[in-house]
Amino acid sequence: MTITVKKVSLKRTASDQIYLPAILKGLVTTARHFFKNTLTKGMGDVDTIRYGEPDVNVEDYYPQRFRGVHRLMHRDDGSVRCVACMCCSTVCPARCIYIEAEDRGGDEEKAPKSFVIDELKCVVCGFCVEACPCDAIRMDTKAHMHPTETRADAVLGKLDLMKRGTQSVAHQGGVGADFRTAAPKADPRFEHDPR
Amino acid sequence: MHASFFATLLSVLRRGMGPWSALLLPWVLTLGACAKDPAPEQVSVRAEPGSLIFHPDTEPLPIEVVNHGKRPVPVQGFQITGNDWSSFSIVEPINGQMLVPGRPLRFSVRVDAETFRGGTLPSAVQGETRELGPDEFREGEAVLAFRVGEETHEVPLTFEDPSWVTATLLPGLLKVVLLVLGFIMPLASLLLWQERKQSAMMQDRVGPNMARISLGGLTIRLWGLLHIATDGLKMFFKEDFIPRRAHRAMYTLAPIMALVPALVVFAIVPFGDALCYERLLDVLAQADVDQCAAGRGGTPLQIAHIDVGLLFYFAIASLATWGATLAGWASYNKWAILGALRASAQMISYEVAIGLTIVGALLVYGTLEPHALVHAQLDSAWGILLQPVAFVLFFTAAIAETKRAPFDLPEGESEIVGYFIEYSGMRFGLFFLSEFIEIVFVSALVTTLFLGGWALPFEMFGASGFAAPWVAQLFFTLVGLIIGATGVAVWRASKHARFVGATMLGVGVLHVCVALFSLMTGWGSEVPHVVVVLVGMLTWGVKVFVLCWLQLLIRWTLPRFRYDQLMSLGWKGLLPLSLANIALTAIVIYALSAAGTIDPEPTDAEGEAAAAQLGATP
Ligand code: SF4
Ligand code: SF4
Numbered sequence: 025m026t027i028t029v030k031k032v033s034l035k036r037t038a039s040d041q042i043y044l045p046a047i048l049k050g051l052v053t054t055a056r057h058f059f060k061n062t063l064t065k066g067m068g069d070v071d072t073i074r075y076g077e078p079d080v081n082v083e084d085y086y087p088q089r090f091r092g093v094h095r096l097m098h099r100d101d102g103s104v105r106c107v108a109c110m111c112c113s114t115v116c117p118a119r120c121i122y123i124e125a126e127d128r129g130g131d132e133e134k135a136p137k138s139f140v141i142d143e144l145k146c147v148v149c150g151f152c153v154e155a156c157p158c159d160a161i162r163m164d165t166k167a168h169m170h171p172t173e174t175r176a177d178a179v180l181g182k183l184d185l186m187k188r189g190t191q192s193v194a195h196q197g198g199v200g201a202d203f204r205t206a207a208p209k210a211d212p213r214f215e216h217d218p219r
Numbered sequence: 220m221h222a223s224f225f226a227t228l229l230s231v232l233r234r235g236m237g238p239w240s241a242l243l244l245p246w247v248l249t250l251g252a253c254a255k256d257p258a259p260e261q262v263s264v265r266a267e268p269g270s271l272i273f274h275p276d277t278e279p280l281p282i283e284v285v286n287h288g289k290r291p292v293p294v295q296g297f298q299i300t301g302n303d304w305s306s307f308s309i310v311e312p313i314n315g316q317m318l319v320p321g322r323p324l325r326f327s328v329r330v331d332a333e334t335f336r337g338g339t340l341p342s343a344v345q346g347e348t349r350e351l352g353p354d355e356f357r358e359g360e361a362v363l364a365f366r367v368g369e370e371t372h373e374v375p376l377t378f379e380d381p382s383w384v385t386a387t388l389l390p391g392l393l394k395v396v397l398l399v400l401g402f403i404m405p406l407a408s409l410l411l412w413q414e415r416k417q418s419a420m421m422q423d424r425v426g427p428n429m430a431r432i433s434l435g436g437l438t439i440r441l442w443g444l445l446h447i448a449t450d451g452l453k454m455f456f457k458e459d460f461i462p463r464r465a466h467r468a469m470y471t472l473a474p475i476m477a478l479v480p481a482l483v484v485f486a487i488v489p490f491g492d493a494l495c496y497e498r499l500l501d502v503l504a505q506a507d508v509d510q511c512a513a514g515r516g517g518t519p520l521q522i523a524h525i526d527v528g529l530l531f532y533f534a535i536a537s538l539a540t541w542g543a544t545l546a547g548w549a550s551y552n553k554w555a556i557l558g559a560l561r562a563s564a565q566m567i568s569y570e571v572a573i574g575l576t577i578v579g580a581l582l583v584y585g586t587l588e589p590h591a592l593v594h595a596q597l598d599s600a601w602g603i604l605l606q607p608v609a610f611v612l613f614f615t616a617a618i619a620e621t622k623r624a625p626f627d628l629p630e631g632e633s634e635i636v637g638y639f640i641e642y643s644g645m646r647f648g649l650f651f652l653s654e655f656i657e658i659v660f661v662s663a664l665v666t667t668l669f670l671g672g673w674a675l676p677f678e679m680f681g682a683s684g685f686a687a688p689w690v691a692q693l694f695f696t697l698v699g700l701i702i703g704a705t706g707v708a709v710w711r712a713s714k715h716a717r718f719v720g721a722t723m724l725g726v727g728v729l730h731v732c733v734a735l736f737s738l739m740t741g742w743g744s745e746v747p748h749v750v751v752v753l754v755g756m757l758t759w760g761v762k763v764f765v766l767c768w769l770q771l772l773i774r775w776t777l778p779r780f781r782y783d784q785l786m787s788l789g790w791k792g793l794l795p796l797s798l799a800n801i802a803l804t805a806i807v808i809y810a811l812s813a814a815g816t817i818d819p820e821p822t823d824a825e826g827e828a829a830a831a832q833l834g835a836t837p
Contacts, residue, residue, distance in 0.1 A: 044611070047777065054421045054776045061420040063708035069423045077429070 083166045091150045092165040094141055094180070095188035104186060106160035107133035112152035120145035121152060139182040143169045162189075263288025264318065264367045267506035270375045270498075271328055271363070272515040275356055279310050279329040282374070283506065284365065286318045294318045294367050299328075299376070301361035306334040307376050309363075318367075328363060328376065335359050335378055356380035377516075390518035398490055398522060399482065402760060407655040408447045410767060414655075416443055417768070418775040428715045442709075442716040454651075457644035462551050465641065469549035474642065474649035477542025481656040484535045487528040488663045489590040491520030491673045491755040492682065499749040505682040508748075512590065520673075520756070521590050528589045529577060532664070533570070536620065540566045542653070543622070543629060547638035558638035561782065562622060562629035568786060569626075572616040572793035579609040579797070579804045580668055593672035601676075602669035608800045610669045612793050617661040618770060619789070621654060625777040628785060662766035663759075670762050673755035680754060684746030691743025695734035703727025 039045045060068035074080040097105040108125035126137035146169075153163050165188050172178045267283050284294055295315025299307050310327045318324055335356045339348045351357060359378040364371055412427065419426025430445035431438050439445075461470055493512035495503060511517025514524075525531055540563050547559020581587060583605050584595040596602055603610045619626040630637035639650045666672060675694075678686060685691035706723025709716045737743045746754075780788065 047773075050776045051772055055772060057423060058417065058421045058772070061423060061712075063705065063712055065711045067425070067713050070420075070425055071423070072425045074425070 086166055090166055091148050091153075091163040092167045093143065093163070093169050093188065094146075094152070094185055095162055095165055096139060096182065096185040097160050097162060097189045098186065103128075104135055104139070104160070104182065105158060105189075106136050106139060106156075107158055108136040108139075109134075109157060111155040111157060112161055115151045115155040117149060117151065118145045118147045136182060139185060140179060141185065142179045144175060144178045161185075264292060264294065264372070265504065266363075266365075266372060266374045267323075267504040268510045269501070269504065269507055270377065270516070272510060273330040273332070273376070273378045274515060275332045275335075275380050277330065277332075277515070279327040280510075281325060281327045282363075283323040283325050284318060285323040285504075286320045288320060291317045291319045292368055294324065294365055296366040296371075297363070298365075299361050299363050301376070303334070303359035303378065304361045306331045306359060306378065307361050307363075330376075330378055332356065332378070335380075386514065391522060394518070394520065394522045397520075397756075398485060398488075402490070403482070403485060403656060403659055406659050406760075406764065406767070407652055408451070409444075410655045410658060410771070411450055411651070412444055412447045413768075414771055414774075415446070417771050421772070421775050428713075439718060440715040442713065442719045444719070451648075454645050454648035459646065460641070460643045462641050464551040466549040466551070469545050470641075471646075473542055473546035473549055474646045474653075475542075476545055477539060478649045478653040478656070480535045480539040480542070481653040481660060484532050484660055485663065486523040487521065487525065487531055487589050488660070488667055489519065489521035489593055489672055490663075490759045491752055493517050493519045494752055495748055500747045502683050502745040503748045503751070508682045519590055520752070524588070524590060526588050529581075529587045533574060537566075537570060539620075539653075539657070542650070543638045546642065546650070550638070550641040552641050554635040555638050555640045557635050558629045558631065558640070561631070562638055565622070565626065565629060565785060565789075566620060568789040569616045569619040569793070572789060572797055573613060573620065575794065575797035575801060576609045576613040576616065577668065579606050579800045582801065582804045582808060589667045589672075593667060593674070596671050597674050597678075601671040606669065606800070606804070608796065610665070612797050612800065613668065614661075614665055616789075616793055617664065618773065619785075621657040621661055621770075623654065623658070623770070624774045625779050626785060627779055628782055631779070658767055658770050659763060662763040662770065665766055666759060666762045670766075673759040675754075675758055680751075680758075682751060683744070684751065685743045688737055688741050688743035691737045692734045695730045695737065699727045699730025699732075699734060701727070702730060 057069065061070050062068075073082075073085045075082055075085070099105050106123075108123055110123055110125075113119070113121035113123050120142040122138070122140040122142075124137045124139075125134040128135040148163075150163055152161050167188075169178065264284065264286050267285055271280050271282060273280065286292060293315060297309060297313050299309065308329050308331070310329050313324070313326050316324070335358075337351050337353055337355065338357055339350055340357050356378070358380075361376045363374040363376055366372070416426040418424075426443060427446040428440060428443040430443060430449045431440040432445060433439075461467060493508045495507060495511040495517035497516065498507070508517075512519040512524075523531070543562035543566070544559045547555040547557070547562070550556075580592070580602050584592050584599075584602075586592050586595060599605070622629045630639075639647055642650060674680065679690045679694060680686070685694065703724050704727070706720045706725075706727055708720075709723060710720030712720075
């Protein structure tokens with residue numbers, strides 16, 4: 025492929041020198057926008073989301089993948105779906121998830137005894153949701169973290185998080201091949217623990 | 220570019236109107252079907268002016284008897300009767316003659332003021348009399364009568380010596396209230412909002428729309444118009460900050476020095492022809508209005524009718540520099556003083572260009588007095604046609620005088636914030652307001668100098684009304700349709716604009732109703748004086764408003780100049796061009812007068828008109 029150089033002449037023509045034609049062109053452009061936005065239904069080209077206006081429900085404007093405040097999902101029996109695998113707290117770049125595991129009883133997985141997210145530290149990256157192997161943590165509430173009076177109020181515990189939660193539709197235990205045997209080889213870049 | 224602009228405009232109107240356009244068709248058809256000849260005129264011979272008013276120092280007043288009909292009629296029997304008939308006399312003896320249409324009979328009437336001097340006067344108290352001093356005059360009246368065919372026409376002659384209060388103070392106050400409180404202040408505050416809203420619309424944003432009042436459950440948002448009030452309130456309640464080392468007196472004086480000249484220059488702007496107090500409901504001829512404009516029986520709609528009007532403007536406008544300079548100097552702030560220096564240099568540079576561009580117009584129209592200048596334009600052609608170059612140069616230099624983008628270096632909000640950087644609250648508000656008042660003033664001056672002042676184009680509206688009833692019908696229909704369609708489009712554009720849109724639709728419908736009324740009655744060519752005055756002031760206001768809109772459009776379209784570019788534009792661009800404009804205008808006028816096509820020294824309005832008219836097509 026040959027590279028061609030396009031030469032642009034910077035010489036000013038007479039119509040550039042007297043400014044007026046260019047100015048008129050500009051005025052026509054802005055005037056067109058003005059009339060279109062003032063006089064057409066729905067304000068023409070104005071795409072502004074009417075955030076905060078009284079008769080506007082902000083959530084209608086949020087995209088499908090909007091990341092809101094976290095929630096913890098429930099199992100069929102209403103207990104917490106999380107198995108305290110620590111994936112989320114490991115991947116969290118802000119390191120704002122604190123999990124203490126306990127025995128769930130029987131032959132089952134662990135369960136979090138406490139599950140705390142410091143929403144002030146959270147950078148709303150959504151990695152925790154990506155990392156979770158069992159659809160236990162989600163950020164699909166479309167709710168913003170409310171401003172709080174104290175820092176402590178912004179630290180959400182297990183019950184706070186579960187209050188927003190519902191039953192997950194995912195099948196308990198998953199379907200298909202066992203991910204432990206079918207798992208690809210670990211990426212060497214992730215073997216090193218930065219902590 | 221242009222084609223696409225109009226295409227967009229059309230599609231905007233189409234989409235905005237939608238089904239509404241179907242409603243227009245029957246109306247247009249009705250218009251076509253009902254169009255009929257105007258009613259034949261009843262009064263064909265008129266004296267113009269219809270009444271003469273004399274003051275003690277009045278020269279003999281000219282009067283014309285004009286035949287507006289189609290056939291010649293005999294006029295005769297001129298005589299003066301009434302109480303004080305002996306004090307008035309017709310200067311040239313006139314005989315009865317056939318009055319041919321288009322050839323008015325001209326003569327003048329003189330008053331002997333001495334007969335009214337001194338003497339005794341019945342006082343307001345019953346039975347008492349009041350002695351008049353040697354400098355006082357009593358009032359007197361007589362009637363000039365003449366016969367047209369069998370009909371007798373009477374022209375009242377009045378002699379009066381109005382006091383300073385009735386001749387100067389009260390009309391002055393009336394005009395100040397009309398102009399400043401009724402127009403400038405509302406428009407300037409509207410511009411505060413319009414600046415934000417219009418820039419938003421031009422940049423595909425929403426702009427201010429949240430200020431609202433709730434009246435019994437009904438929330439009125441008025442398209443964000445209420446932000447005018449909230450802005451004002453905000454300015455009043457902000458901290459009034461004065462820097463510690465500022466010069467307190469000067470610091471306080473500066474905003475006033477900025478605001479006062481901006482308001483005072485409005486004194487010379489004519490915002491209408493003239494107002495005749497006692498004949499508001501009569502149909503007047505131009506001669507009547509001219510008599511009122513001379514201060515007899517009325518007042519010109521211009522606060523100060525001074526012969527050197529435009530020089531007065533230059534004198535006062537130069538003072539506006541003081542506001543900016545003082546503010547910068549007194550603030551004790553390096554950014555402020557930089558802004559002040561820029562402001563003074565810029566304003567002085569562009570004043571030269573402004574002065575020289577106006578000279579071209581002066582050469583053509585031969586007067587410095589704005590009211591006469593507008594009349595000269597109406598007699599020939601608008602300034603924008605005769606002096607297009609001067610129009611562009613003047614508009615450019617005048618925008619530079621307002622210190623706004625693309626000439627906003629004194630403010631330079633991205634670098635030095637400008638000469639008012641230390642000001643807060645209402646002190647800053649005054650600077651802000653005076654900037655907008657200057658915008659209004661520039662628009663008013665351009666309207667006066669180049670856009671025919673208060674007049675509608677194509678001579679469609681004169682002192683007695685529209686040129687013909689069909690002109691009135693066409694005018695009101697078109698204006699009504701434009702306003703109404705815009706109203707509908709605005710209603711549909713945004714929820715918050717519904718009230719504004721509905722109001723505009725109402726105004727449009729009102730116009731169409733007037734057109735319908737005119738269609739049925741043949742009304743339009745003879746309009747009461749008060750309506751003529753209102754239409755004139757409205758026309759003037761609309762022109763000024765459109766120019767303000769244009770200035771905001773320019774301000775939000777063009778980027779800022781660099782300072783050396785600014786100076787070279789002023790001194791190397793506008794100045795030589797305006798000099799060339801003067802030279803060219805002078806040469807054309809000289810050539811035309813040498814060729815004998817125009818009178819070299821126009822002595823009256825007609826001569827000027829002829830000069831101007833010929834200057835248009837060299
Ligand atoms: S969203 Fe990101 S930062 Fe917030 S808790 Fe999840 S992983 Fe941590
Ligand atoms: S929320 Fe998911 S990733 Fe985090 S500990 Fe629980 S199961 Fe593991």
